[in-house]
Amino acid sequence: xxxxxxxxxxxxxxxxxxxxxxxxxxxxxxxxxxxxxxxxxxxxxxxxxxxxxxxxxxxxxxxxxxxxxxxxxxxxxxxxxxxxxxxxxxxxxxxxxxxxxxxxxxxxxxxxxxxxxxxxxxxxxxxxxxxxxxxxxxxxxxxxxxxxxxxxxxxxxxxxxxxxxxxxxxxxxxxxxxxxxxxxxxxxxxxxxxxxxxxxxxxxxxxxxxxxxxxxxxxxxxxxxxxxxxxxxxxxxxxxxxxxxxxxxxxxxxxxxxxxxxxxxxxxxxxxxxxxxxxxxxxxxxxxxxxxxxxxxxxxxxxxxxxxxxxxxxxxxxxxxxxxxxxxxxxxxxxxxxxxxxxxxxxxxxxxxxxxxxxxxxxxxxxxxxxxxxxxxxxxxxxxxxxxxxxxxxxxxxxxxxxxxxxxxxxxxxxxxxxxxxxxxxxxxxxxxxxxxxxxxxxxxxxxxxxxxxxxxxxxxxxxxxxxxxxxxxxxxxxxxxxxxxxxxxxxxxxxxxxxxxxxxxxxxxxxxxxxxxxxxxxxxxxxxxxxxxxxxxxxxxxxxxxxxxxxxxxxxxxxxxxxxxxxxxx
Amino acid sequence: xxxxxxxxxxxxxxxxxxxxxxxxxxxxxxxxxxxxxxxxxxxxxxxxxxxxxxxxxxxxxx
Numbered sequence: 001x002x003x004x005x006x007x008x009x010x011x012x013x014x015x016x017x018x019x020x021x022x023x024x025x026x027x028x029x030x031x032x033x034x035x036x037x038x039x040x041x042x043x044x045x046x047x048x049x050x051x052x053x054x055x056x057x058x059x060x061x062x063x064x065x066x067x068x069x070x071x072x073x074x075x076x077x078x079x080x081x082x083x084x085x086x087x088x089x090x091x092x093x094x095x096x097x098x099x100x101x102x103x104x105x106x107x108x109x110x111x112x113x114x115x116x117x118x119x120x121x122x123x124x125x126x127x128x129x130x131x132x133x134x135x136x137x138x139x140x141x142x143x144x145x146x147x148x149x150x151x152x153x154x155x156x157x158x159x160x161x162x163x164x165x166x167x168x169x170x171x172x173x174x175x176x177x178x179x180x181x182x183x184x185x186x187x188x189x190x191x192x193x194x195x196x197x198x199x200x201x202x203x204x205x206x207x208x209x210x211x212x213x214x215x216x217x218x219x220x221x222x223x224x225x226x227x228x229x230x231x232x233x234x235x236x237x238x239x240x241x242x243x244x245x246x247x248x249x250x251x252x253x254x255x256x257x258x259x260x261x262x263x264x265x266x267x268x269x270x271x272x273x274x275x276x277x278x279x280x281x282x283x284x285x286x287x288x289x290x291x292x293x294x295x296x297x298x299x300x301x302x303x304x305x306x307x308x309x310x311x312x313x314x315x316x317x318x319x320x321x322x323x324x325x326x327x328x329x330x331x332x333x334x335x336x337x338x339x340x341x342x343x344x345x346x347x348x349x350x351x352x353x354x355x356x357x358x359x360x361x362x363x364x365x366x367x368x369x370x371x372x373x374x375x376x377x378x379x380x381x382x383x384x385x386x387x388x389x390x391x392x393x394x395x396x397x398x399x400x401x402x403x404x405x406x407x408x409x410x411x412x413x414x415x416x417x418x419x420x421x422x423x424x425x426x427x428x429x430x431x432x433x434x435x436x437x438x439x440x441x442x443x444x445x446x447x448x449x450x451x452x453x454x455x456x457x458x459x460x461x462x463x464x465x466x467x468x469x470x471x472x473x474x475x476x477x478x479x480x481x482x483x484x485x486x487x488x489x490x491x492x493x494x495x496x497x498x499x500x501x502x503x504x505x506x507x508x509x510x511x512x513x514x515x516x517x518x519x520x521x522x523x524x525x526x527x528x529x530x531x532x533x534x535x536x537x538x539x540x541x542x543x544x545x546x547x548x549x550x551x552x553x554x555x556x557x558x559x560x561x562x563x564x565x566x567x568x569x570x571x
Numbered sequence: 572x573x574x575x576x577x578x579x580x581x582x583x584x585x586x587x588x589x590x591x592x593x594x595x596x597x598x599x600x601x602x603x604x605x606x607x608x609x610x611x612x613x614x615x616x617x618x619x620x621x622x623x624x625x626x627x628x629x630x631x632x633x
Contacts (some may be wrong), residue, residue: 399599438572469629472572497581497599501574501629521599 011036012058015050016075017091026065029159033057034072040556042072046095050074059083068458092097092115128276143492150332151229153385156324158316160238163200163279178281182308190300194247195286198308201241201262203277210245211284213265214301214353215396220363220389221313228332228386233316234328234361235449236326238279239407243299247289252298253353258523265400267515270526273401283308295352304356306366313362332385336426337362339546340460340471341467342427344448344481346464346474347404348397349377349433355395358382358431363390366404373397377433377440381449383430384419387412395526397466401439401516401527402493404465408526413535414461414491421539427455434470441473449480461538463491463530464550467498467521475502482506487545491538493528494517495558504510509551511538512563519558537566578626588617595623 003011007030014036022032036057042048054314055063077083152314159174160373166177202206213486217240224230229447242260244252251257268276276376284303341567347352349372358380361368372380382391392409409415418426432448435441452460460481464474474492483490483506491511494518496519500507513534516522553563581601587594594605604625611617 401599465630495580497601499577499579501576502572503575523599 001035003033003035006029007035008033008057008061013056015054015059016060017048017050017068018071018073018075020071022065022069024067028065028075030057030061033060046287048072048074051076051152055080055083066529069093075088076182082370084235096414098337100437100507123269124315125197127279144338148334148336150334150362151383151385152332153229153389154231155328155329155330155389156223156231156233156319156321157328158233158319158323159236159325160279163238163281165198165200169315170312171235171312171319175236176312178308179311186307190296191304192288192290192291192297192300193285193304194514196304196308197284199282199284201280201282203279207261207281208257208263210241210262210265210282211245212251212253212259213241213405214238214244214252214285215242215305215394215398216274216405216525217242217305217309217393218364218390218407218410219309219312219316220410221316222362223317225267227359227361227363228383232364233319233324235312235316237277238281239274239311240281240283240305241274242301243282243284243289245284246287246292246297250289250292250350252287252292252301253398253400257398258525265523266327267401267527270408270529270531271411271413272405272526272529290294293352293357297353298353298395302366302393306393309364310365310367313365330388330419332383332386332419333425336425338425340417340425340456341428341459341461341542342430342432342452342455342457343414344379344460344462345430345478346432346462346477347372347392347414348466348470349373350436350469351497353395353436354397356431356433357393357395359386359391360393364393364410365390366393369393372431372433374432377435377444379430379432379451381428381430381442381451383414384426384429385446387415388419392431399466399521400523400525401465401521401531402498402513403526404529405526408529413530413532413540414463417532417535417539423543424459424539427554430474430476434464436469438472441476445473445476445480448477449484452481452486453484459487459489459542461489461491461542463538465529467493467563471498471500472502475500476508478506479504487542489538489542489545491530491534493521495528497521508553509541509545510554511541512558514558514560517560533567533570536570537563540570574629574631576628576631578628580624581627583622583623585617585619585623588619593617595600595625597625597627601627 011491017034029275042047047106060075063082066081093416105525126128161174162175165180169179170177183198186196187193191357218236250260266273274280285301285304347356355371355373357366357369360367394406397403462477464470478488478490493513495514513528515528581597583595583597586596591605593611596603
């Protein structure tokens with residue numbers, strides 16, 4: 001396939017190869033040449049052999065073909081005449097024009113220096129004594145830009161040392177007691193829920209078999225204000241793990257489920273996982289047979305689990321402030337004078353389990369939220385504080401190692417890093433669903449591009465959980481942002497198994513999330529999700545790109561060495 | 572839309588064997604496939620739990 005002049009310019013030092021049959025006397029242009037980006041594949045398959053004395057694209061443009069030549073013929077000095085050494089520079093220079101001063105007074109012309117400025121950033125200092133009134137622009141006193149806090153969120157942490165089941169739900173002296181009858185009552189949350197069991201798993205008892213892990217949910221509740229501001233109470237040292245199966249014994253996540261021994265199936269310590277010392281409250285839900293593959297089945301399980309957590313939230317609300325051992329204050333900023341950027345989180349939106357609840361009433365809750373599939377998967381903006389206050393309840397796609405569970409969003413490393421960074425102004429976190437079919441994907445991607453344009457951002461990081469057809473809209477999202485002149489970095493699991501199937505010229509800065517030595521979705525919960533080091537790589541890459549520093553092209557195949565080298569550079 | 576679909580060698584495990592077909596789960600959330608017995612190459616009798624491998628890419632609707 002022939003190339004454009006712009007592509008030829010990018011590849012002016014790459015070998016020149018004919019894309020099609022050309023006859024003697026042809027004046028060679030970009031449309032006669034093959035795209036150099038496919039040469040490695042052609043060479044690997046033996047279809048192309050580029051000689052050492054072959055000419056470059058920059059040399060052959062404008063040259064004359066001396067005899068008929070077939071497609072895939074590398075151009076050499078024997079084949080062409082009138083070779084230029086600096087053809088691209090000459091072509092480029094044709095575009096540069098100068099305009100003479102057209103002033104009517106020829107004597108005045110000699111006293112004026114006239115130059116055009118396309119873009120000017122910074123300041124110009126003029127010598128003292130200059131008549132400022134004669135300047136063609138107004139002078140203003142420098143005004144120092146001030147950062148402004150838009151909203152504040154305080155999270156009070158309450159440690160939990162012991163969890164037990166008893167007659168009443170209570171929380172006192174670091175001991176959480178859960179009412180025994182809660183499981184039975186949670187069946188009322190949805191008629192599709194047929195059975196709910198709850199058990200407490202201490203860190204030393206984790207070698208225990210479990211149905212597939214549907215979600216990992218922090219226990220947090222609003223005490224003052226709404227999601228994203230005010231005061232939230234959070235329990236530390238304890239986490240809810242939702243597991244699910246249907247009445248026939250089929251795992252809710254049958255495609256790539258992670259049932260098995262908990263100590264083997266969880267990568268502890270990831271942002272979305274239980275931490276190594278966490279007590280796990282396991283809520284195992286049995287849903288009506290054959291509903292595990294429909295939206296209503298898994299959602300019913302989440303509702304039942306949430307009804308149990310709500311009673312715990314209610315006692316956590318009453319915990320006295322002085323019993324809190326740690327207090328974190330998060331601020332949403334408006335940072336004047338800093339480049340505006342957005343974080344785009346692509347979330348699953350194909351249907352059952354590929355769905356999320358946005359902005360529930362309680363942190364990491366279900367009730368009061370709206371599901372992105374119901375919203376048509378269009379982009380929805382959350383403030384960084386809304387995300388950190390549990391604004392996303394993940395109904396969670398089915399790839400254990402690459403899915404982002406509710407706890408992941410609660411402690412999302414990229415949100416935390418970008419919100420606190422002094423050099424950028426994180427304007428918002430955009431959640432965009434990934435619909436099933438391509439025309440819907442294009443629709444929501446285009447809306448994302450329009451949103452980025454309207455927000456007037458200079459940079460964006462686009463992440464996606466999972467892999468599969470969501471990589472098509474991942475590419476589309478990056479393209480829609482990039483084509484508007486906004487610098488963009490992509491973050492995803494790809495490696496061996498999740499290799500991208502589409503791409504575009506804006507996908508030149510990508511961060512790999514894989515942690516599996518063989519590059520597989522290894523079915524260990526949260527293993528290949530975004531970790532703090534990944535977030536740092538992504539942000540540095542964005543800053544580098546925004547600064548105009550060229551980013552080296554990616555290797556043709558996944559290589560852990562590239563990741564190691566980049567991490568070494570940061571340390 | 573142009574795709575670059577490259578088959579990948581994927582491991583999997585046999586879930587079910589009948590007199591008609593075999594059901595296989597593929598590593599890494601790639602799904603479950605069910606194929607007739609004639610589509611399976613094996614030196615020994617098929618059994619649940621056996622490890623398999625298959626070159627596979629995405630299913631493209633054309």
